[in-house]
Amino acid sequence: MRITIRPGDTLWYYSQLFGIPLPLLLDSNPSLNPNVITAGSEVQIPGFISVGYTIKSGDSFWKLANERSISIDAILLLNPAVNPNQLQPGQTIGLPERVTSRIIEGKVNYNSSRFQEDLLALAEIYPFIKTEQIGESVMGKPLTELRIGRGDRVIHFNASFHANEWITTPVLMTFINDYALALTNGEAIRGVQTLPLYNFNTLSAVPLVNPDGVDLVLNGPPQSVRDEVIELNNGSMNFDGWKANIRGVDLNNQYPANWEIEQARKPQVPGPRDFPGEAPLTEPEAIAMAELTGSRQFDQVYALHTQGEEFYWGYLGYEPPVSAELAEVFERVSGYQSIRYIDSHAGFRDWFIYIYRRPGFTFELGSGVNPLPITQFDKIYQDMLGVFLVALYRR
Known part of the structure; x- marks a missing residue:
């Protein structure tokens, strides 16, 4: 106003x-x-x-x-x-x-158009939320970072690296809405006062890393690349199994943290999932996230994926001791299983820990088969709410 x-x-x-x-x-x-x-x-x-x-x-x-x-x-x-x-x-x-209630409706098919509409609404009502375009997708859609807070401690969340895991985007956007709502109404979330979190932290979020892929899963192939994408999808018009960006590159296999291991054992050609690209950081979405990380120098990162109700927090022993302490708390507040090591490389979280030696977490939200039904939204959000708060609260 x-x-x-x-x-x-x-x-x-x-x-x-x-x-x-x-x-x-x-x-x-x-x-x-x-x-x-x-x-x-x-x-x-x-x-x-x-x-x-x-x-x-x-x-x-x-x-x-x-x-x-x-x-x-x-x-x-x-x-x-x-x-x-x-x-x-x-x-x-x-x-x-x-404004005393949410403006974001998370329990919907949440494509890039819906995301852009909600960004504008949030920025209008909560102008202390800063938005910045950090790059573009293959098809020219904006990749947007939101920042909330004035603290030197920078905590980063991202969502929808994988196209058919799009439910992670409205989960993250709903928390941002609830956080802003609590700040302007002087309210606590689960007993946690929010203004001290705002003053101590800067929350960085990229809620939609892979807009082209998410739109492909939800809306079907755009006319400009329709034939190419259907061919990559083995001739099928069902894109429920699509994780990659629109060029068939898995964005979470794009980072220079033992990328060669993944390159040797994953698909060798573009497709719906797992192809790590011809080299690390070839895709504009992955490049934008790497450059943002270098610019912001995040203290911690949290990557939201689906599914499994578990989270990963170690990488080859490069994770700092505080990661184990955080993992113990996250397991308690979310009910998700804590897993230190998995046989995986070249992911965003892997790379962050490998390069920066700081806490990084991958959360696998919900359970079932991707894309998870929107009926799981409320449970997923309540499971993750404690994680969001602890990430901002714990020193």
Whole structure:
């Protein structure tokens, strides 16, 4: 919600008026100098929207404010051109309304179009969430990172490296929505106060690493590459088994962490799954994630996959001791099985541990056959909620 600054107003006053923590207000308006704000400038108030209202006979700002438990001054700020003493029936004004429920619906087929719509909605209501395009997919779809927080400790989550594991994207987006909702409403999540997490951490998320592949699974082949993709899929129009990007390269087999081992034992040609490419980091999606990691220097990474209700956290002994401590807590809060080592190389998490010697985790959400049915969404989200919180809470 946008309001216009009046002479004498301060961001601190707006923080008190709307009940929004000052750090969120400052981060929602990075171009404003909080010590010298200029009358006539625009301020974004996170966690609020303006709702149109038609004046009825007998209405007054006092009456409307009292009915909605909001301040008269909040209504005045939103309607600077309206004379509150001369309201006319039929006149339209804006009323500030606090957002108190999710705007993201996770229990749907969550393709790249839905993701982009939700990104815009989140950025509008929660402008302290920063979005940045980090690259493009093979077909030119944007790869987007979201960042939340002002801390030096950078914790990264990603989802949908694999196309038919797309349910991981709405799971991650739902947590981001719930986190922002709790921050702007001063609420705890499972007893954990969120503002200290915001001040201590920066949460980085790339919720849709493989948009072309996800759209292929959910929507079928795009006309521009229809014949090529069907041929890679052995002539089938059923893409439920497709994990790769649109070129038939498995993005989670693309990283230079003993890539040669995977190259020797995995398929030698592009296809629905497991082909590691002709060399490491040939695909734009994998390159974008590697470059982002180098730029942000993540303290921890969490890759969301499906399925198996287990998680992996070691790689050839390169993982630091704190990984074992975290794994013990994650096992307890999620109910998932902790597995230190698996016979796997060239994955994003493998590479992160191998190069940076920092904690990295791969979570296999849910159980069954990919793509998992959306009916598992609620259970998966509740299983993972403790993991999200512990990742941000544990030092």
